[in-house]
Amino acid sequence: SRMEADLRRALGAGEFELHFQPLVDVRTGAVTAAEALVRWRHPEQGLVSPADFIPLAEETGLIAPLGAWVLHTACLQAASWPSDIKVAVNLSPVQFRDDGLPQAVADTLRATGLEAGRLELEITEGVLLDGEERTLAMLTKLRGIGVGLAMDDFGTGYSSLSYLRRFPFSKIKIDRSFVSLLPDDAESAAIVRAIITMGAGLGMATTVEGVETAEQYAFVAAERCGQVQGYHVSRPLPAAAFLGFLSGLE
Ligand code: G
Ligand code: G
Ligand code: MN
Ligand code: NA
Numbered sequence: 001s002r003m004e005a006d007l008r009r010a011l012g013a014g015e016f017e018l019h020f021q022p023l024v025d026v027r028t029g030a031v032t033a034a035e036a037l038v039r040w041r042h043p044e045q046g047l048v049s050p051a052d053f054i055p056l057a058e059e060t061g062l063i064a065p066l067g068a069w070v071l072h073t074a075c076l077q078a079a080s081w082p083s084d085i086k087v088a089v090n091l092s093p094v095q096f097r098d099d100g101l102p103q104a105v106a107d108t109l110r111a112t113g114l115e116a117g118r119l120e121l122e123i124t125e126g127v128l129l130d131g132e133e134r135t136l137a138m139l140t141k142l143r144g145i146g147v148g149l150a151m152d153d154f155g156t157g158y159s160s161l162s163y164l165r166r167f168p169f170s171k172i173k174i175d176r177s178f179v180s181l182l183p184d185d186a187e188s189a190a191i192v193r194a195i196i197t198m199g200a201g202l203g204m205a206t207t208v209e210g211v212e213t214a215e216q217y218a219f220v221a222a223e224r225c226g227q228v229q230g231y232h233v234s235r236p237l238p239a240a241a242f243l244g245f246l247s248g249l250e
Pocket of ligand 2 (some may be wrong): 229
């Protein structure tokens with residue numbers, strides 16, 4: 001297709017960039033991490049959302065070079081940040097299906113000089129459908145490298161609580177669909193509270209996504225989630241603006 005050719009061209013032309021959305025520790029208010037979110041700076045269409053090109057990249061196999069670029073660039077940039085700040089990178093289920101992934105992650109850490117403990121890989125529940133043995137082997141290899149593993153969009157799709165027990169995740173990211181009706185909606189409040197409690201009981205960090213208001217922030221902070229991510233703290237920012245945010249200049 002035309003967009004496929006355009007996507008291929010864009011990779012060569014260096015039209016992709018990463019934006020970074022801060023994650024804040026609710027106890028200290030400090031930024032502890034940033035999630036890398038890819039954007040396509042298209043010469044005619046302007047900034048294109050990944051929702052509009054990741055699916056095509058997955059269908060065409062272009063996600064392999066694009067995902068490698070994202071991982072390398074996120075690690076390289078994070079290596080220049082203060083050493084207490086981690087970077088989180090989203091992995092497509094297609095990348096997860098590649099047996100070479102653990103080696104590629106280890107190679108990227110070595111090439112960029114980023115300490116393994118500062119990289120967190122975000123995985124959606126979809127990858128867990130590939131087969132339990134293979135998934136467990138892959139996750140175990142990745143954890144063996146020393147990177148963090150976050151279960152992204154938790155609570156959507158085919159979540160099973162047993163996944164959390166069986167697989168070595170270090171973090172749960174509570175999907176923003178559970179946050180949008182907080183703090184007034186009793187059902188949402190009960191679900192968010194229960195997931196935070198469960199994460200704590202399983203020794204996993206929890207990040208609440210999609211926190212847009214001061215009231216939502218206060219609710220999840222009172223429930224003692226680990227971190228908060230959302231427009232109330234900051235939108236995803238270009239690299240330079242993220243560094244400005246860190247220094248309190250924004
Ligand atoms: O930032 P936002 O609206 O634009 O992202 C939309 C979707 O694209 C989200 O589901 C997000 O996880 C996904 N996404 C953003 N960056 C990446 C990336 O680098 N790789 C993959 N696989 N998905 C990404
Ligand atoms: O699917 P994943 O959780 O990786 O992607 C995060 C998505 O959520 C990105 O598209 C990001 O831009 C978006 N996002 C981040 N914070 C907020 C928020 O506070 N509200 C909404 N509606 N979206 C958000
Ligand atoms: Mn994510
Ligand atoms: Na998410």
